[in-house]
Amino acid sequence: xxxxxxxxxxxxxxxxxxxxxxxxxxxxxxxxxxxxxxxxxxxxxxxxxxxxxxxxxxxxxxxxxxxxxxxxxxxxxxxxxxxxxxxxxxxxxxxxxxxxxxxxxxxxxxxxxxxxxxxxxxxxxxxxxxxxxxxxxxxxxxxxxxxxxxxxxxxxxxxxxxxxxxxxxxxxxxxxxxxxxxxxxxxxxxxxxxxxxxxxxxxxxxxxxxxxxxxxxxxxxxxxxxx
Numbered sequence: 381x382x383x384x385x386x387x388x389x390x391x392x393x394x395x396x397x398x399x400x401x402x403x404x405x406x407x408x409x410x411x412x413x414x415x416x417x418x419x420x421x422x423x424x425x426x427x428x429x430x431x432x433x434x435x436x437x438x439x440x441x442x443x444x445x446x447x448x449x450x451x452x453x454x455x456x457x458x459x460x461x462x463x464x465x466x467x468x469x470x471x472x473x474x475x476x477x478x479x480x481x482x483x484x485x486x487x488x489x490x491x492x493x494x495x496x497x498x499x500x501x502x503x504x505x506x507x508x509x510x511x512x513x514x515x516x517x518x519x520x521x522x523x524x525x526x527x528x529x530x531x532x533x534x535x536x537x538x539x540x541x542x543x544x545x546x547x548x549x550x551x552x553x554x555x556x557x558x559x560x561x562x563x564x565x566x567x568x569x570x571x572x573x574x575x576x577x578x579x580x581x582x583x584x585x586x587x588x589x590x591x592x593x594x595x596x597x598x599x600x601x602x603x604x605x606x607x
Contacts (some may be wrong), residue, residue, distance in 0.1 A: 386543040402517065429593030460555045464577070464585055469563065470475040472537070472551035476486060484552045485585050493605035494579040495526045498554070498564055501535040503573040510544035512595050516602060517549065523606050529554050532573060578605055 386433040461468040468485040478488040479578075486494070497513055499506040508529075517526055530537045530547050531554035556562025559581035561569065567588050569575050576593055577603055578586045586605065589597070 398529060458553075458555050458560070460562070462554070462556045462566050465583075466562065466565040467563050467566075469529070470553045472553050473547070476548060477558050478550065478552050484550060486579070489525050489527075490583055491581055492522070493524045493581050493602070494583070495524060495602060495605075496529055496567075496577040496579070497526065498529045498531045498569070498573060498575045499537070500530065500532045501537050501540050501542065505584050506574045507540060507544070509574060509594075509598075510540070510546060512593065512598055514545045515595075516598060519599075520602055520606070523549075524602050527552055529563060531561045531569070532559060532571075534559075535576070578602075580605055 401409050458470070460470060466486055468483060471482050471484050474480065474482045477484050495513075495516075497510075499510060513526055513528070516524075527550045528541070529552045533554075537551075538547065541551060554560050557565045564575060567575060567577050567585075568590070570590075572590060574592060575588065575590045576598075577588045580586050587601070589601070594599075
């Protein structure tokens with residue numbers, strides 16, 4: 381009878397029987413002693429976020445400073461009354477207002493018929509009609525007073541005033557409303573420019589003309605006020 385050959389030992393171990401869990405070998409005591417519990421991670425403060433808030437705060441401060449400086453330099457006073465029957469507004473040029481107090485009011489012209497013309501630097505029609513008002517000032521003299529109100533302004537009014545020779549006249553700054561146009565709105569302005577209001581010697585509003593005036597209508601309206 382032939383003998384079975386003995387299996388050569390190669391280090392191979394057969395897997396344990398299915399269904400029986402493998403038992404983990406216990407760790408050496410020394411290894412357990414060396415284990416240090418992990419510390420929870422702390423959230424890091426974002427430097428970029430802090431820097432952004434610092435920039436934002438600095439920007440706000442800078443804007444406030446600029447506004448204050450411009451108000452002081454330009455002498456702007458954005459307060460006033462815009463009632464069409466009793467307005468009180470800041471003068472654009474304090475040297476040319478009736479009382480020299482930096483304010484222009486409807487009551488300042490009591491006893492004299494008054495024409496109030498609105499203009500803005502962007503208004504092409506205003507640029508065309510302003511020379512007519514300048515001529516009317518010369519022609520009617522002290523029989524009528526003409527006041528120019530800068531309203532709905534988005535730029536610099538002065539070049540237009542200088543170009544048309546009204547920079548030495550009474551210039552008024554409109555305030556309030558949706559964009560510094562409170563008196564304009566009170567007189568019926570709806571967005572278009574120019575607009576002109578005519579008051580009698582008692583300060584009562586006689587009529588308002590929206591749009592550009594020609595010489596005939598302007599002179600006829602003034603003569604009607606004078607009587």
